[in-house]
Amino acid sequence: MTSIANLHADSTTIVLGSLFFYQLDADSPVRIIGVIDGLQRNTVHGFHVHRDSLMNGELNCTAAGPHFNPYNTLHGPPEADLTHRHVGDLGNLTANDVGVIIVELSDGIIDLYNATRSIANRTVVLHAMRDDGGKGGFPDSNTTGNAGARLACGVISLPMQDFDKKPHSLKGSTSVTNLFRKLFT
Numbered sequence: 001m002t003s004i005a006n007l008h009a010d011s012t013t014i015v016l017g018s019l020f021f022y023q024l025d026a027d028s029p030v031r032i033i034g035v036i037d038g039l040q041r042n043t044v045h046g047f048h049v050h051r052d053s054l055m056n057g058e059l060n061c062t063a064a065g066p067h068f069n070p071y072n073t074l075h076g077p078p079e080a081d082l083t084h085r086h087v088g089d090l091g092n093l094t095a096n097d098v099g100v101i102i103v104e105l106s107d108g109i110i111d112l113y114n115a116t117r118s119i120a121n122r123t124v125v126l127h128a129m130r131d132d133g134g135k136g137g138f139p140d141s142n143t144t145g146n147a148g149a150r151l152a153c154g155v156i157s158l159p160m161q162d163f164d165k166k167p168h169s170l171k172g173s174t175s176v177t178n179l180f181r182k183l184f185t
């Protein structure tokens with residue numbers, strides 16, 4: 001299954017990047033590939049899937065609600081197991097010396113097949129500060145990783161057809177299909 005999120009700067013229509021999500025099958029991790037631009041140089045930014053979608057052209061990233069947390073656990077680092085992180089906890093992304101993040105990660109807890117852990121129709125958020133993984137000792141470390149303001153966000157579109165199983169599907173999906181094929185295979 002595949003999905004896309006286009007990120008905009010908080011409360012603006014300024015596009016900062018796009019992320020592509022790919023999960024080969026229900027037993028595989030979700031891979032995320034993409035680029036986010038326009039950040040300060042050499043900065044570390046918390047990165048999470050938040051619970052809610054942004055409806056009706058909403059641009060306010062705060063409307064995405066809290067971290068996606070279907071098991072009601074404490075905030076944690078991405079390498080923690082299901083009981084020691086939120087499903088939406090994806091750690092940090094780091095902007096390089098020209099303020100660009102090249103995203104290339106894989107996570108086995110977010111999912112596009114499993115309904116409980118599904119990130120479809122939820123919102124990815126990039127924060128102003130690093131995510132302390134729950135260990136910072138700040139009042140909000142256990143809920144948000146003390147990652148600060150929401151710099152950018154984008155809704156994860158509902159999953160698209162699995163291109164490996166239906167390579168010749170209908171409806172002009174060919175260019176998207178080809179893009180994913182190039183990105184992930």
Ligand SMILES: *[C@@H]1O[C@H](CO)[C@@H](O)[C@H](O)[C@H]1NC(C)=O
Nearest residue numbers: 051052053054055121122158
């Ligand atoms: C997306 O999520 C919102 C809640 O965040 C819900 O109201 C809406 O119905 C969902 N859309 C779809 C197509 O599932």
Ligand SMILES: *[C@@H]1O[C@H](CO)[C@@H](O)[C@H](O)[C@H]1NC(C)=O
Nearest residue numbers: 011059060061062063064065
């Ligand atoms: C953004 O959404 C939050 C939560 O819904 C709300 O409290 C806040 O006032 C909104 N900000 C703006 C600028 O609309």
Ligand SMILES: *[C@@H]1O[C@H](CO)[C@@H](O)[C@H](O)[C@H]1NC(C)=O
Nearest residue numbers: 026082111113114115116117
């Ligand atoms: C979804 O994932 C959870 C946690 O791994 C698991 O307990 C549950 O059985 C899965 N649901 C389905 C429908 O596979």
Ligand SMILES: *[C@@H]1O[C@H](CO)[C@@H](O)[C@H](O)[C@H]1NC(C)=O
Nearest residue numbers: 044077091092130131132133
């Ligand atoms: C995020 O990066 C900061 C600083 O580099 C580090 O201290 C922190 O542990 C990282 N957080 C996670 C969740 O890995």
Ligand SMILES: *[C@@H]1O[C@H](CO)[C@@H](O)[C@H](O)[C@H]1NC(C)=O
Nearest residue numbers: 074136137138139140141142
């Ligand atoms: C976070 O939760 C852990 C485990 O319950 C607790 O030991 C710790 O004191 C909490 N941290 C903060 C800053 O509240």
Ligand SMILES: [Cu+2]
Nearest residue numbers: 047048125127
């Ligand atoms: Cu967040």
Ligand SMILES: [Zn+2]
Nearest residue numbers: 067075086089
């Ligand atoms: Zn979290």
